[in-house]
Amino acid sequence: MHLLAIGTRKGLWLATSRDRTSWEVRGPLLPMTEVYAVAIDPRRPRLLAGTTSSHFGPTVMTSDDLGETWEEPDHAPLSFPEDTALERVWQLALTDDPDVVYAGTQPSALFRSEDGGRTYSLVRGLWEHPHRKDWGAGYGGQAVHTVLPDPTDSKRLTVAMSTGGVYRTTDGGESWEASNKGVKAYFLPDPYPEFGQCVHKVARHPSTPDRLYLQNHHGVYRSSDGGATWDSIADGLPSDFGFPIAVHPHDPEVVYNFPLVADGERFPPGGECAVYRSPDGGESWTALRTGLPDGFWTAVMRDAMCTDTATPAGVYFGSRSGSVYASPDEGETWHRVVEHLPDVVCVRAAEV
């Protein structure tokens, strides 16, 4: 069964399908919480959700019965030292070890769980990084929103934040190095600083961990050396602005993007909903629109696009206007999963 988890500003919805063209949608689950982070671990299976209640604060909930019941520990699953308060969990990242889960948070920090995502400890090496006092905050806040464990080496991780850029560790989180060579920060006096870039999302191919794709606040980039250096791949896109970027699960050269006109407009060009796909690592791009609407005056946020691991691969995205679309054929054709939900802020797909 294909499972699609849809996190919104007012709760979580779950969609299930046999064929990825017709979907059964269940929800709201965890109503009146902002669900910015969702992960599906098909091995248990377990759902993890980072939720924020405007009244009662943030937490991480887990469900081992596909959303029927939810649990959280009595003591905070994630908490900062006493001088800082957790504002939001932006990312829940699974690893090859089912007990090890990472969380990226606002304010910018990385947490590590060794009990399958129920409780977490602060990764001190990043929290105590000398750059931290100079990390900025975009409109969405200062947050680690991308966490990419290297599937071939558990000591290596890549994280990205708004605003601060990409950081990498090769020693399990003890030390971190800014990794933004070639990524432009047009809003800073030095347009190519060591750090300070406003990264919106980084995607990593699971079997080729040195291949990364990055959507910046203006700028789309590819790295072939694990993030050490970045090259622009924005030519051929109608705009270098957008939020999400996703990679094909089985082909590291195939990448998906959802361009918006500019940071001052934040609509798709002409209000035409289109996913752009590159077959060649970003050298060329094609607009995919079959089944997608016109008059789409909305945006797709950084975690609101994903792929699944099926063959052929499925591609999914959700909009701030509460519509979710799924493609069962790598983006060629699209089907609407649901509409009129609250703002969709994240989607994740898996086979369970």
Added chain:
Amino acid sequence: MRITVLLPGVLRPAAGNQSTLELEVQEQATLGAVLDELAGRYPLLDRRLRDERSSLRRYVNFYVDGEECRRLDGPATVLRPDTEIQILPSVAGG
């Protein structure tokens, strides 16, 4: 001295499904001290009421004998015997 804490329905599951908590605290105890006592018994409830800095969550209100504590001395508000603390979420959001 004895004080009473009244919980709204949405918070009761975090306190063993109780609507009323009776606590024995020291004379001249503050609201903050009562919340510290509650945190020891019901850590999940405490997380709903205060963040890591022990700051009261912005949209949770604490009425001390009918007066919102932010109009008094906040968590430093000194309580009298038989004080009733009513915890109510704000009317907020959209």
